[in-house]
Amino acid sequence: MEIKGKVHEVSVTAQVTESLKKRELILEYIENPQYPEYLKFEAIQDRCALLDNVKIGEDVEVFFNLKGRPWTDKTGKKTYFNSLQLWKINVLGSTAPASPEYAAPVNLSAAPGEDDDLPF
Numbered sequence: 001m002e003i004k005g006k007v008h009e010v011s012v013t014a015q016v017t018e019s020l021k022k023r024e025l026i027l028e029y030i031e032n033p034q035y036p037e038y039l040k041f042e043a044i045q046d047r048c049a050l051l052d053n054v055k056i057g058e059d060v061e062v063f064f065n066l067k068g069r070p071w072t073d074k075t076g077k078k079t080y081f082n083s084l085q086l087w088k089i090n091v092l093g094s095t096a097p098a099s100p101e102y103a104a105p106v107n108l109s110a111a112p113g114e115d116d117d118l119p120f
Contacts, residue, residue: 002063005029007056008038013048023048025086027062041086050089063088
């Protein structure tokens with residue numbers, strides 16, 4: 001699956017257990033501008049490095065797998081968990097304002113040339 005949005009937050013890599021490390025990406029997804037959604041993606045193991053160069057405010061395309069699993073507590077009650085496991089990310093651009101481009105300065109003190117065809 002894939003989705004496009006703006007990077008809202010990137011966590012540091014956390015060592016969950018001796019053999020598991022995890023990193024989270026929060027993506028601002030705007031299907032309806034009045035109500036933006038904030039989606040949490042997990043990068044695990046070697047995929048944590050995919051978020052090293054991702055910056056807040058960048059527009060990205062996230063490729064992920066939807067994972068789900070049941071869990072039964074001590075009383076026998078069954079609960080289901082979902083996770084969005086990131087496996088690829090493409091940076092599309094930044095929404096930060098670009099610095100404006102200006103024309104080169106004009107030297108107004110230079111004497112007018114013969115090819116000056118201005119009417120005044």
